[in-house]
Each structure stands twice: as structure tokens, then as C-alpha cells.
Amino acid sequence: MNRTNEANDIRDRRKGFHSARGIVKGLFWGAVVIFCLIISSAPSGAQWKQSKFVIGTAIDPPITETHDESKDLAAMLQARAAYFNLLSGFGIYLAPDFSEHSYRLGIADKAGLKSLVRDGRFIPSENKCNPQFHFDQSVANNLTTDYLGLDLRRRRAIFGYNIVDEPCLWPYYFAFDVTLTSVKQWITHLKRNDPAKLPYLNFPGFIEGNYNHHEDLNLNCRFDFTGYDINDDGINDRREFDLDHDGHIDVFEDVNANGILDPGEDIDGDGKLDLVSREYHELYLDAYLKDSDARRLSNVVAFDHYPFLQYAPKDVEQFYKEVEPGTFVDTFYFYNLSVVKQKAGTRPFWAHPQSLYHQVSWFFGGYALTVDPDPDHLRFMVFAPVAYGAKGLMYYSYGPLLDPPNNFTALVDFDNAPTQKYSYVQRINHYIRDIVGPVVMNSVHLGAFHKSKKPTGEAIPDDQKITESTPLVADVSDDNILIGLFRDATNYYVLVVNKSLYLTASTVVLTLKGGWRNKIQLAPSVVSYREGDTYFSCPTSYDATTNTTLVAIPPLAGGEGRLLKIAATNIFADLIGDKDSFHSGDVADVTRKSPWLIANLGTIGGIPGYLPEVDLDVFSSNRPVGLTHVLPTNGIIATATLRFQLRSNDLLVYNDTILFDDSVSEGPGQPYLPYIALSDLLGREPQAGETEFYEVDLSRVPIRTRDTSGGPDEYRNFLPLLADGEFNLIFLDDVAVDYSELRVIYADAQSLVSFEALRPTSPPSTTDTTDCPVEFAGKYFFDALLTNRSGLTLSDIRIGIDELSNENLLLSTDKERLEASEWFDVPATGGYADGTLKQGESVIVPFTVCMKVWQPFRLFVNVAGTAH
Secondary structure: OOHHHHHHHHHOOOEEEEOOEOOOEEOOOOOOOOOOOOOEEOOOOOOOOOOOOEEEEOOOOOOOOOOOHHHHHHHHHHHHHOOOOEEOOOOOOOOOOHHHHHHHHHHHHHOOOEEEEOOOOOOOHHHOOOOOOOOOHHHHHHHHHHHHOOOHHHHHHEEEEEEEEOOOOOOOOOOOOHHHHHHHHHHHHHHHHOOOOEEEEEEEOOEOOEOOOOOOOOOOOOOOOOOOOOOOOOOOOOOOOOOOOOOOOOOOOOOOOOOOOOOOOOOOOOOOOOOOOHHHHHHHHHHHHOOOOHHHOOOOEEEEOOOEEEEEOOOHHHHHHOOOOOEEEOOOHHHHHHHHHHHHOOOOEEEEOEOOOOOEEEEOOEEEEEOOOOHHHHHHHHHHHHHOOOOEEEEEOOOOOOOOOOOOOOOEOOOOOEOHHHHHHHHHHHHHHHHHHHHHHOOEEEEEEEOOOOOOOOOOOHHHEOOOOOOOEEEEOOOOEEEEEEEOOOEEEEEEEEOOOOOOOOOEEEEEEOOOOOOEEEOOOHHHOOOOOOOEEOOEEEEOOOOEEEEEEOOOOOOOEEEEEEEOOOEEEEEEEOOOOOOOOOHHHOOOOOHHHHHHHHHHHOOOOOOOOOOOOOOOOOOOEEEEEEOOOOOOEEEEEEEEEEEEOOHHHHHOEEEEOOOEEOOOOOOEEOEEEHHHHHOOOOOOOOEEEEEEEOOOEEEEOOOOOOOOOEEEOOHHHHOOOEEEEEEEOOEEEEEEEEEEEEOOOOOOEEEEEOOOOOOOEEOOOOOOOOOOOEEEEEEEEEEEOOOOOEEEEEEEEEEEOOOOEEEOOOOOEEOOOOEEEOOOOHHHOOOEEOOOOEEEEEEEEEEOOOOOOEEEEEEEEEEO
8 A cells, every 4th residue: 555545544543642741642443434424314305504604794785776786786786795604684775576686686696696595475574573574475475486497507696585584573472473474484485495405484582571562552462662652642652651751752661650660570460570571582593493293384593682881871862962882791691602503403503793783682771772882892792602512603784774873874875985984894704614604514513602691691591601611621711712613533622712701911821622732733813814824833731630621722812712723533433333324134233232221221122111122224113122331431531422323213203202221210100311312403393204313412412301291401411421431322212223333532542552662672772774765864763562452442553753853754664765744554463462452461562763853852653553
């Protein structure tokens, strides 16, 4: 085999290392093929999927009313030059008919942009809370006929259809909701008729005491939005009205005259406190984002929430004249990111950074106005959502708005001239496109973690705090830091975000669990980013006492996010099954079973209505599938991922579950608790006949702790369950299992093997340069003892050179000259004479270094092979 090809082939194996001067201690890792899979699960057939990070314009570049193509093309090219790739379909001028949309799509295609279509035949903004508005099938048919009939380049420009912005929801306890029904009818229609395009809608964020729905003041069986005709005078008054007659139009009126504007006061006297809560907001999202029929669900969950606010008087008439100084961050900003991420499930979610000073927010006893964002605000509103795993950013707004007082500075003015903000956002978008976006799109998001509750002051859930159970990260030195953690097939990525609006006072020290020295690189800064800038080495130190690595990150600007790339070579994989798309009867389909698994499968098989278990790839109903993953018991687990593929066999699959090591039944006829619901992993109920691929981060698994039909009761860290070397799964009970693969990344430096340098051979060196280049000074000799410390059998063991300093070379046992990235076989001697190294067995590996000069040198190696 060609040496270079051989090295590339071996690098496709999992391997690990730990460095020391002269000789190294190495790791042994099971050999598997590296590949990257992104979470996906949906019915068969053509459908829309997101392939690149979206950077969009929530209000598009202004288009001329006269359709001056040269000007309009220049306007869109200018947006593309700021690294935008998606238009929202919203513009300054309303698009009156289909020909207007056709024109815009043609210009977008010439500019190399994609666009959503905001056709007036969708739910009009003025009707999104109108109970008289209904989905019209003939209108829908005409709309899709129009867009399906466009020429190829205009069709190519369509990214999807913008159905409605912030859809309204009447009181959740009403059985029929016309807005919700209309939205889902539009989604179903579009997925059926144009499935390769995105059916898109955007949701409002949550601010306590602020919502589209207030009291049913006019007794029309709905909560009244403040922009509608509350007093039935025929006028849609923006702010109705002074209920307590104190001269101020208060959003929460002091109806009981106790001097307090009570949040939740029963304004309409119906005995219910109807103002919104977080629970109500989540019910609102669930209504749109959960459905037993996936054809009624949007493919993306987008939301807007603008966190930077400043106080203002509660008197609306003076509002814009008397804005009080001082900026604060909304208390529920990270709650919004967290709840949208959770409700999205396996779907991408998009956030809306705010770029202009434009909106009133209503608070208990008064008002607040959003700020005019500066670069610190902009960076915060980009990097915080990305740390939570956002795969899209829709800037509100790229273009200016016509509606006073909202026509403040956007990225361009009414003449399409760039403002100063254009250059700010251009630099951020460039960085997202080149550095951050590819990581987010090609990695699994492992979570977002805070050091403290700064700056919002909100209570951070335990699973979003940096603790000893956080994957990979042990600590960070600055209270204002937010961590976004990602992993692809070969690397970790840590997005370190400064939540404050000020430059960090000093270098930020990130503490990682385990030894990662010489495997860490730092991305360039967004503040100074230029095309072509790439990762570079950063200062690290290893603390052997705590087995942690300290990483020094330069000071971060306000709101800045900085990526660390960490080579995750310490990987073990256990595959059960053969990934053959449900071809049954193979040897690999007979699963490994622990005593725990055998006992519980027997119990389940004896339950009335259940049948005995089946092997992998078998289609049946009411028959469980059980398997046991085995992994090393020594080593610090940084992360673990479970991947499996299922096919649904029965209509009752909607309630199928997975049992695991902690699942127990209290007695005959009692359910096993806790359990994992497939619907919680998918974000929707599975459908009969579907094939679904699942990827589960075992550090944060949704769990049902009681027998309930609701969502998950908690998220649990499963990593401690792996410490005993077993992980048991029972799939109940209407699915076929193609395979299950457990992947574990270890953070420590010695897990499966020890690799210890022995005393130098005698003599330790020679000036004889035989087999070395003639200009070299001589050879240095030493041996190292490789010992299997695990309970597994190891084979196919090879040694790879990770670093060899001073231009020295290593001679393999067959006298080949080796340099960095090349490998050689461990000699078949000693305990390895039969080609396997069992628990406790050792083999001596001789090393011969061709010395270019007689100086101290560094040698770092990897040890790779197969674990059985």
C-alpha cells in the first residue's frame, strides 16, 4: 500500500494520545469508519431540508415601484455582498399581485439569492387574529398553480412560502381555533403540492405580561390584541383604552383601585386571570409545533424576541418623547432560546437579531422601547442563539420600515444606501458564513451552558449550567460566559460567548475535562475577521492532578463569540447490527444481551398482549427488541451519542417507548418507569410505515418519569449509566430496529492501554546512520511497554506519529523512514504473539529515531486498533 494512502486510511480510525517529552503514553481506540450524520426523520418522498446556515433579511432590500431592473438588481447584490443568502418576502412596498412576486424572484435569482414568497393570498397580517378568516382551498390551488408554473430560474429562487408572521391563537381552552386550523391547512397544502419548498411561519417571543392576547373586553369570545377594536367603535385603535380613567392608557389597568397595576388583574370580571404566562406561551407553541400528522407541521421553527430594552413613561402620548436612559436585557431572553430549541425537536430553529430601534414592549405598570443596536448588541443577538444551536438568523430589519415611528436606521436607507450598521453586520455575517455556520450545520449540538445568570438575572435551568455533569467543559473564569457545545465525527467545537456588552476584563480561561494538549485550535476573532483567516494554536496547560486542560482565550468584545476546535480522537464505538436497511436473518441481527436485559425481556414477554422479543430487522407488533452495548469501564467520558434506525410497523407506534437501565416496574401490570418516548426524540409522533434515523445526545435525554401523554418530565444525563461498562435498551414494541451504535468520547489520557517508556537500551545511541539519511548525526534507541488495561481484547494494533520535532525520522521495524502522520505495526511478540492483546497482556515496542542533530526532541504518538 502506498504510504500516504495507508496513513490516510489509518486516520479514518479512532485513536487517542497523551504527550510527554521524548516518548509518549498512548491510547487505544476501537477502529471504525468516520462519518457524519445529521439528525433527520420524516416520511419518505421529496421534502424540504436545510443544507446551509441561513442569513436572512426579515425586511428585504427596497424594490423600485417602477421595476427598474438595474437598480433592483444592484440592491439585491448589495445584500448578497453583506453575506445574506435569503430574502423573507417582506418589503417596504406591498406586493399587490403575482406578477410582482414573479419579478422579485427573477431579480433574486440573478443576484444569486433565495427568497421566501409572502403572497397576499396567504393569511394576511390584518386577518391573522380574525375569527372570520378561513382557509380557502380554491385560493390555495390557484396560488400553487401560479408558482409551480414559473420558469426554471424563478422556481430555483423560491426557498419556501412565508405563510404568516406571528400567527394568532385564541384562548387555548376553546375547542376550535380558526387561525391554527388555517395555518395547518396551508402547511398541508404546500407540502402536498410543492414539497421541496419550505412552508414558513414565525412566532413571537415571550415577555411576561406582554402578548397578543389580553382580556376578552368586548365579550366576543377571544383575547383582544391591543391593535384591534376593543371598544367596538369601528376603529382599530392601536392602544385601547383608559379603563380606570386616570388619564393614562395603561396596559394593565388598576381596575380595583388599590393603587397597583396588578399583573393578571381580572379586567373583564369573568373570574379568570387571563393575562399570559410562560405556561400559556408553551401551550401556544405546542398547538402549532406538535401534531400526530407531520404533514401539518412546519419544517423550521422561527421566532423573534428583542432583548435590549429601555424604560419609558407609561403615558402613550408622551412615550416617544420621554424615553428614559439606561438599557436592560429582558429577563426571559434565554428562556425563549431554550423553549424554542426544545419545542423544535429535530427541526432547525431560526432567531431574529434586531438591527433597528423600532418597537414598544408592554410591561407591568409601563412601557419599554427596544434600543438602537450597536455592534455589541448585534454580536450578542447573533452568537447567543447560535450557542443554543440556531441554524438561521433573520435580521429585523435589513431595509427600512415605512410605519412611523419604526423608520429608524436599518442596514440601508430608503435609497438603498448602506448605513454604518451595514458594515457591522457584513463583518458578522462573513464570520458566520465562513467559520461558525459550517460547524453548526455539520455537527450535533450538545447543549448551551451558562457560568451564571448574568446579564438577564433569569433562573438558569440546572441542565444549562456549567457543572460536573456538563459534557467536556469543567469551568470558565468569567461569570458572563455562555458556552455552546458542538461535535462532529472528528472534533469538538466550543463556542465561547461573552454575554456582557463590554470587553472582557482579561483573558478568559476555559477548563476542559481531560488531557487535550496539542489538540486545541482557536478560530479568528469576528472583530478583525478577514477572508481566509483560519484556526491557529492557542496557549494551553495540563493539570495532571485534576486531569484538566486550561485554555487561554484572548479578551472577547461585547457579545462576541469565539470558536475552539478540539480534535476528539479519543473515541470508542460499539455497533450492534449491520446497517443493511432491515435485511433480516443475518448473524449480526442477533443482539448481545446482559442478565438485566434477559430478565426484563422475559417479564415483558409475559405481559398480556405482548409476545416474546425478536432480533434486529424483524417487522412485527407487540414484540420488544433488546440489546446491550458494552464499553470500557476505565476513563472519563466526555460525551456519548446513541444512533439507531427504526421502521414503524403498526398504527399504534405513536406511543412507542425505549426502556433503559434505570427503568423498573413496581409490579405485575404496572408500567416501566422512567422511559424514553420516541415522540420526544422526534419532536412529533412517529407514523406507521416510516423509517426514522435518531441521534441522541446521552448527556441530555428527554425522560418520562410518570405514565403521561404530555411532553418529557425532565432531561437526564445518561453518562453515569455508562460507567459500569453496560448500556441496556429495550425498544417497545411496534418497531423494527436496523442497528444501534454507541459512540463514546473519552476526555482522559489513559483509558484502554498504558504505554510506558522503559530504560534506554544499551548503548542508547550510535553515530551509525545505516537506514537513515547520510547527513543525519546518528540513531537513538529506546523501548516502550504497551499493556492492555481494559476488559476487551485488542487487535490490529498500530502506532502513528503525531509529532516528531527537529526534522528527525522514525525507523519502523522493517526499516522504513517514517515522519508525522505515518504509521507502523506493533511487532507480534510477547503477549501480542498471537495478534491479540488480552486484558493484562503486554508487548514491547522498540523505537529507533534517526537524529538529524543531537538535541532533545519531542515525540507524540497515537495508538490505534480494534477492540473486541
